[in-house]
Amino acid sequence: MGGLAALALTATCGPAFAIGVTTAGRAAPESTLKRVRAAGVLACGIDQEVPEYSTSDEHGSREAFDADLCRAVAVAVLGERARIRLVNYPDDRSSMAGLQSGAVEMLPTLTDDFTHAVGTKLQLSAPVLWDGVGLLVQAGSGVTEARQLSGKKICFIAETSTEESLRAWFDREHLDYVPFPFQEEGEMEAAFATGNCAALAGDRTHLAATGELMGQHGHAARLLTAVLSKDPLATAVRQGDPQWAAIVAWVMEALVQAEESGVTRANVAAWHAEVSGAEGAGPGAGSAAAPDPLVRFLLGGSRQIGAGLGLENDWVDRVIAATGNYGEIYTRDLGSGSALKLPRGENRLYGEGGVMVALPLK
Numbered sequence: 001m002g003g004l005a006a007l008a009l010t011a012t013c014g015p016a017f018a019i020g021v022t023t024a025g026r027a028a029p030e031s032t033l034k035r036v037r038a039a040g041v042l043a044c045g046i047d048q049e050v051p052e053y054s055t056s057d058e059h060g061s062r063e064a065f066d067a068d069l070c071r072a073v074a075v076a077v078l079g080e081r082a083r084i085r086l087v088n089y090p091d092d093r094s095s096m097a098g099l100q101s102g103a104v105e106m107l108p109t110l111t112d113d114f115t116h117a118v119g120t121k122l123q124l125s126a127p128v129l130w131d132g133v134g135l136l137v138q139a140g141s142g143v144t145e146a147r148q149l150s151g152k153k154i155c156f157i158a159e160t161s162t163e164e165s166l167r168a169w170f171d172r173e174h175l176d177y178v179p180f181p182f183q184e185e186g187e188m189e190a191a192f193a194t195g196n197c198a199a200l201a202g203d204r205t206h207l208a209a210t211g212e213l214m215g216q217h218g219h220a221a222r223l224l225t226a227v228l229s230k231d232p233l234a235t236a237v238r239q240g241d242p243q244w245a246a247i248v249a250w251v252m253e254a255l256v257q258a259e260e261s262g263v264t265r266a267n268v269a270a271w272h273a274e275v276s277g278a279e280g281a282g283p284g285a286g287s288a289a290a291p292d293p294l295v296r297f298l299l300g301g302s303r304q305i306g307a308g309l310g311l312e313n314d315w316v317d318r319v320i321a322a323t324g325n326y327g328e329i330y331t332r333d334l335g336s337g338s339a340l341k342l343p344r345g346e347n348r349l350y351g352e353g354g355v356m357v358a359l360p361l362k
Contacts, residue, residue, distance in 0.1 A: 043103065046095070065109070068333060110235070128235055130355060138221055139220035146226035151178070154177050155191055192221075
């Protein structure tokens with residue numbers, strides 16, 4: 001766990017506690033930052049996406065990824081010995097209710113679309129994970145692209161957004177397929193394992209977990225590269241506290257910017273020393289004493305990144321030392337360093353062919 005060892009973690013099912021927000025007459029409510037610091041722990045809602053409960057989404061379990069995003073925010077506001085509390089919910093609706101009620105202070109990942117953003121009294125950040133409906137095929141099937149499934153039987157969980165996205169993609173491509181809907185996850189996986197359907201359709205995070213489970217039981221499977229729909233996930237907070245919304249959003253931006261700038265858990269201390277050295281070098285020290293201005297801003301050299309949010313100026317240093325940058329988190333929790341082996345795809349940096357790009361730090 002390295003820099004995470006000091007972070008105490010507890011998990012519960014359903015709302016673990018409710019933090020009351022009271023007002024006296026028309027007095028402003030207590031800020032979320034002040035409340036979290038007083039409690040000494042950050043409560044985060046984890047959407048488990050249990051198939052029997054979820055019909056609007058079918059994302060896979062992202063608990064490790066979500067926990068790291070929660071840790072990043074906790075370390076930013078509470079310091080190196082920050083504690084987090086993970087509260088598990090069976091679907092997106094119950095996790096949103098938990099956030100709205102004050103049982104948790106943020107959702108690390110929530111589907112970022114019109115339905116989840118409008119009229120919910122929640123504020124979403126830029127996407128932190130791009131998911132989407134994909135296709136899982138048996139490793140030895142010879143199918144390498146989605147178009148080869150034309151006329152074939154495709155399995156999916158009925159009455160979910162997957163069904164709609166699957167139909168829409170085949171319609172757009174002027175292709176046909178044989179729909180094979182299921183009500184139960186286990187029955188669908190058994191049909192796939194025995195060759196009764198050519199492919200499974202579902203969100204790619206979910207299919208990665210399914211493929212890993214299949215492999216454990218001797219049924220090697222692989223994800224096709226095609227992404228049939230856009231299903232981005234973002235962090236969510238309650239509306240009405242712009243400071244807290246800004247903190248959560250800019251912690252996510254800092255994780256991405258750190259990867260763009262090559263700041264990692266292994267070298268953040270060296271970068272910090274270089275920034276500190278440049279600060280003390282004085283005028284006329286020359287370019288050798290001045291690191292990348294963007295990194296200097298990121299690591300607190302300009303003394304703006306903390307003051308603007310009500311945090312210490314070295315909060316990014318602490319976060320990267322604890323969790324690593326965005327790429328390190330993705331690799332560890334979802335990608336090649338995890339059991340899921342989910343390709344980064346759109347979650348690569350913009351300069352590497354993906355869509356992840358940090359807002360300017362200036």
